[in-house]
Each structure stands twice: as C-alpha cells, then as structure tokens.
Amino acid sequence: MHSEPLLSSLDPAADAALAAPVWAASCPPTRAALLQALAEVLEEHREPLVALAHEETHLGVARLNGELDRTCFQLRAFADLVLAGGLHAVEHDTAIGGPPPRGRPDMQRVLVPLGPVAMFAASNFPFAFSVLGGDTASALAAGCPVVVRAHPAHLRLSRAVFHRVQQVLQAQRLPSGLVGLVDGASVEHGAALVQHPDIRAVAFTGSRRGGLALQALAAQRAVPIPFFGELGSVNPLVVLPAAFSDQSPDALAAQLAASVALGMGQFCTRPGVVVMADGEAPRRFIGELARQLAAAPVHPMLTPAIAQSYLAAAQALRRSAGVHVLVEPVPEHMGPLLATVQARDFVHPAHQAALRHEVFGPAVLVVVCEDASGLAPVLESMAGALVATLWGAEADSPLARQLVAVATARAGRVLFGGVPTGVAVTRAQQHGGPWPSSTQPAFTSVGLHACERFLRPVVYQSAPAWLLAGLPT
C-alpha cells in the first residue's frame, strides 16, 4: 500500500506494467467489484463533479448529470459482463486421433489481456470518454491497466475523478498503478505515452489530425502497438420522400435542429449532412430547420480553439461554389450554421475538401437532389462515417434497399428514424465505422464489444491438466 496514493506517479505507464500481471490474473468478482465501486464513487460525488465539469466545459448541468449516469451505467454493464463469464472466450477442440488433417491435438483457445492501455480522453465527454469512460471501463474489464491522458479542456475534473479512483483502489487494496493519469498539457506528453515501451495499445477519441499523428507514432515503435482511433465523421442523414408521409416537415425539422444544436453540436455523431430530394415538403422542412436553428440556445464551446475552428470552417463553407448559407455563426454569436447545396455541386470532386469534411460544431449542410434517384449517388460520394441515418425507409422498396446497402458500406451504425446523437451502451452497439471515422472499423469504442480491442487470442495445444484447471472462464 502506498502511503501517498493520491499523487500522480512520475511514470504511470511503468506502474501500470507492474499492475498488469496482477490484474490479468484477477478473478471476475475482483474486477466487477472495482468497476462497481468506480460507478458508486462517481455517483457519491456527483454534485461537485458535475459542477466542476460544467465550469470547465459549459455543457450544462442537465446534460452532464445524464452523462454521469451513462458513465456509471457503462461501468456497471462491464461489471455484469465480467461476472457473466465468457469474456475470455474459452473454446475447446478436443483431440481427434489419426493422421492430419482430420486428426488433431487438443486445442484450448483463450483471450488474454494485452497489458497497459493508453487512453486519450475526448474534449466533449468529460465523463463518458474521459478518466472513467468507456475505454477505461472496457480495458479494466478485459484485464488491462489504463493510463489516461487527461484532456486539457477538463483537467481539473480529470484530476478530481482520478483522486476518487485512487481512493477506490486503495480501499480495495489494488495497485495504484491500475489507473494512471498523464495530465501534462503539452502534445509531447501524449506522444511520450504512446511511445512508452510498457504501453501495449492505444484508445483515442479526438481529431483526425491528432489521431493520425499518434497512430504514426504507435506504428513506428520498435514494437508497434494497435491504435484504436475514433476520429469523428460527417454523419449523413438521408431523407427518403416517404419520410414526409408519416411526419410533418415541421416536426422532422424540430427533431433535427435539436440534434444539431445539442451541446453546441460538439458530438461525433451529430448529423453533418442531410440529403433530400427537392419538393414542397423538403422546402418547408429546410425553412423550419432554419427557423429552429436560428432560435437554438447558445453556450460557449468547449475551448477557444474549437470555437475558432468552427468559425473558420463556416467561413470556408460560405465561400464554396453553390453553397447558400441560411443561418450562420458570427464571432459575437456562436450559433448554428445551416447551408444548402445542390447535389451536382456537392458530388463535384473539386469541392470535396470544403463540403465533406467534419465541421465540429452545430453545423448542417442540406444537399438537395433533383429527385429521389439522386440520393444514393450523394451518399456514395461520402466517406466512411460512424453513423448513417435513413428517414422514410420503413417500408420495403428498391430505393430503401439501395440506400441501406450504400449506408451499410459506409457506416458502423445505420439508424432508421430518429437522430444519431445519443449512443446506447448495449451488447450489440457499434461505434466505429469505415475510414476516416475510425482507424480500425472491426472494433467499437462503445458497447460491450469494446473489450475486444484489448484482448488477444492464444491457443494452448495439448495443455496439461494443471493449466486447463486455471484458465479463465
């Protein structure tokens, strides 16, 4: 037991490496008890933590309380997963006598933890993608220690949560190195963490530029390590004509405006491009969307740099050929951005950079096609996304089938109706789509499959009884 466990370590990755064998060998009740206690400590200190989070992020007490709830739910969901067993996915092929290929030895396959995980917190989820967020919960559940790279946008909150984590570890007599914190503000601190020889995997949520730089470092190590980057995306929402048969243009516009403006649009799942065919209802929808967005409540963005980038992206969009701006932010009023563009201009290769890159903030671009046959080509022109939303595909039709196929090829999640913001923590969830939305679309950073990022299969061939008896279940 450390006498001063609440100070951050000088070398948290090395401490994590010391804790790794202990944690890899821990039994399900031990792992689950830690995850549950971490959820409890968050709830116990909810009020001051949420107040601090609001002070640093301006995201609002209601949203932050909800995010804390989600974070606790997530920690407990992973605890339940651990207790249910099967996380280490034991598979057993019994020996078959005779010559190969049919004859075979006894083969016992298990999933083993990779070791210390470097986790890069996101600016926009100070609880759910930070010190005790999904990456930490899934790594701990998988049997891996975690070193969190705190996000400078909520450093005080990160330290406060880390302080509580250390208290829990101490109370449970677990090594303090099981959860570490790197809170130096410079880029070099993050780079050094990825390059640390004791780090075995990286989980990152953030900008494409930052993610690609760290990914390159992970690949250039003497021993390269996997880099799981969630880099954000332009999430398309395609409106089939049928969408307006069930719901009024006004109701749909209100729903979309709320999703775009929520938390100043600082969500990786915010719909960034809406694709629709021209017509009376779509025009009414766009008008109402403009009215709603212009009236949306405004609060400061997460950091001055994010606000500046948002304004710059809005300016770039305004200058693009064929773009009509209906609602726009100005430095004095950091409100939403709404613009429209014809499909032929959107799909033009020369416009790709300005029109199809993520704008981090409450921005939405409506792409108007001449008719419904233009919807699929616009979707096909877009890059990989975390989520694609289809409105009006509830009834079977060749158009619905075509759009589902195109959306499936381009997204990790395909949503029917509703809005893509809000990612449920469930077993089946997938938060990670084709490039450039994530670096490894075979994996997810939300939902119970998130553990798979931190496990590796090992098969024991003709293993002795003493080993088989001790394998995880």
Next chain:
Amino acid sequence: MHSEPLLSSLDPAADAALAAPVWAASCPPTRAALLQALAEVLEEHREPLVALAHEETHLGVARLNGELDRTCFQLRAFADLVLAGGLHAVEHDTAIGGPPPRGRPDMQRVLVPLGPVAMFAASNFPFAFSVLGGDTASALAAGCPVVVRAHPAHLRLSRAVFHRVQQVLQAQRLPSGLVGLVDGASVEHGAALVQHPDIRAVAFTGSRRGGLALQALAAQRAVPIPFFGELGSVNPLVVLPAAFSDQSPDALAAQLAASVALGMGQFCTRPGVVVMADGEAPRRFIGELARQLAAAPVHPMLTPAIAQSYLAAAQALRRSAGVHVLVEPVPEHMGPLLATVQARDFVHPAHQAALRHEVFGPAVLVVVCEDASGLAPVLESMAGALVATLWGAEADSPLARQLVAVATARAGRVLFGGVPTGVAVTRAQQHGGPWPSSTQPAFTSVGLHACERFLRPVVYQSAPAWLLAGLPT
C-alpha cells in the same frame, strides 16, 4: 458468363469489386457449394497438380499430397462453418422503454464482408497458402472475392489451379471475378494490387521485409485498409529439466531434428531456438541432435534466393560472439545448421540482430543456461512468435507456471510437448502471435477464426421488419 473465362483478367481487382455485392448477398448453400467444389477439383486433379508442385518447389510428393489433403480439408471446414450459420454473428438487443442509459432502441448487430481481399501467396506452401489456401477459403466463406498474388516460386502451379477455379466458377454460374490472379513476377505488380482502390483488405504470408513494405503501402492509401501479415518468427522451444524424466535425450533429439529438417526447414513454425539448462542429459541431447541433423536428407530449397539467404544467415551466425557451430551448411551441401551459445551471450543486447532473427531454413540454435532459473530470462529476451513450445511442463511447478506466463505473453500458440511444425485446422486454432510474427495478433490466418479478418460489424438501430427479415443468420 464470359466466353473466355480461363484467361486472367486485365484488372482482377475491378472484376472482384463487380463480384463483391453478388457474393456478399449469397446464401450459405451457394457459398458452401463453391468451397466444396473447389476441394473436389483439387482432389480430382491431384496427380498432375502435385507433380507440378514438386517440380517447382522440390518439397516432395508425400509432403505435397499431405498439403493438398490439408487444403481440401480446410475448404470443406469453411464450407461447414458457412452452413452451420452464425458466421455473420447476428446479435439482437431488443428495445427497452424509458430514458437512457437503461432505455434503449432496438439494436441488431451483424458482420458484413469487407469486399475484395488481396491475398499474397507464400513460397513454402504451394497449396495451403496459395491460390486455394486458407486465406482464399476464409475470405470466400466470409463473403469476399479474392485476388491472389501468385508466388513466383510456383507460378505454373498457381496458373494451373487458377484455371481449375475458373472452371468451377463457370460451372456454378458465378462471376469469374470472384477469384482473380495477379501473376506478374515483379514487386510492382504486388504493390499495385495493394494500392488498387477496389481492394479492401490484404492477407500476406511471407518475409518481414516484403510484408512491411506492403503494409506501409496499405496504410498510405487515400483510404487505408487492414493489412494482415504473417511474417514468420523465431519460434522458441524451452526444455525444462523434467522433459528428460519422461523421454530419452535421443528420442527427443530425433523428434526435434525431424521438425527442423522437414522440407529443408522452410516452415514459419519451425523451432529456431532451443533453450535448455546445462547437464548430462542436455549434452547428450545436443550430441544426438547434431548426429541426426548431419544425416538429415537434403533437397533443393524453394528458390536460389532463399538458399543464398540461408547460407548468408548461417555465415552471420558463425561469426557471432560465443556461437559454436556443430553442424553447418556449405554451398555444395545445403544441409542443416546447428549451433550452441551460452545464455549470457544470447541475451546480450549487442547480439540481438544475429542471434534472434529468423533464419529461413533448417537451422536451430541451442541456448544453454547454467541452470533452470535461466530459462525464463532467455525466453523473456525474445520477440513475439507464432508458437512457443514447452517440453517438461506437464507437471505443475512454479517454473512451469512462470514459463507458461512468459510464453503466453510472447506467442499466439503455446505447445506442450511435440513439435510446433504442423498447424491443425480447427475452430480454436491461432496462427498469429505478437510482433514481429504477425502485424495483427488479434487475428489468425489458420483455423476457423480466420474469417474474422474480412468482416466488419454494423449495427442496425430501429431497423424495419423488411430489413430484419433479410439479415444473414
């Protein structure tokens, strides 16, 4: 149907892309029927194909018949996997009412095929890691077309097998682009394949240098794609003192010599380093190993370049500090290499390059420790491997536990007794260990999990009934 399906295409990757949606939507019986027919056609033309393979590779008719058996067994195993269902791993979370985090929408998770796979054949398995090898079988099973980069070491065989594949595709009225062949001999042909925009994943078995060059190309694409490289490894075999209680040194030496010399040692799973504590039995073992290896049958290696590399590696080893050569190849007699070295010299950082890199050929280096406490440090000094073998760990002991832990951290397969050459095709198999033995140790290139390389999860949220009804099972 093409009028001339037996000619290779000018752009097989583009043809594969055309075939991709058809094949992704194919039902299990269609996929299984193709895999079964491909096994049948190999068996039907066994005699001329094996003769051609021997002519090009010198691997011997007995071994090549066995390899063809294994290849057919593998194709049928994947057919069975497809028919059993579950390959697309449908998972369903039903909706739960109420607010999040507990309340959730309906979530249906499926695994979808990535699309055309570029497959780089290996020199040393003209059937099992070539046109109809495990990569092709697992990709086709997963619903992905394959473009095979033929290995120049058995180009005529590759073309002959490809010809039969095209006949099967034609007979089953499947697109000829489902299996393509790139058989240009230059490095540029392979590079162009990895860079082709229609290729969505690469499966590679071969040298570290070639693999890393192609991996870099895959990462530098406008849309990066996953690269699954099996790059070979130095597979350690650790002899615990208890090994000599059950078996005589002579019997163990004969077993190891056969594994090292088999097929001129041209196996990625050949044991390259043997670690043992000094003693009377170990000395006798080494003497007998030398006798057996000196008398091992010799045949030409796969290519003149491989033979030259092997001789050069043997020369480099001979010049290394502390290395005693007991059996060595000479240009006129390309026989096995046996050398010994003391543990302190082996673990010395200055010697890492010469002593711990893979020598592709019938070479084995015996590392002698002063006592059994030296075994684990030697194993710890070694890099990731496809397979680590432990002899004498059958009884529970602190030493056995320590060595299993170290081996587990360094290998994809841990073998107890026996020899690591010969990789059974089973459900639980894992052929892919930590760096540098493979580029993505979370995946395997042998066994039924090999399909996972070519699938990606997608979750459908609140999917309409028409879509759910058509999802794969």
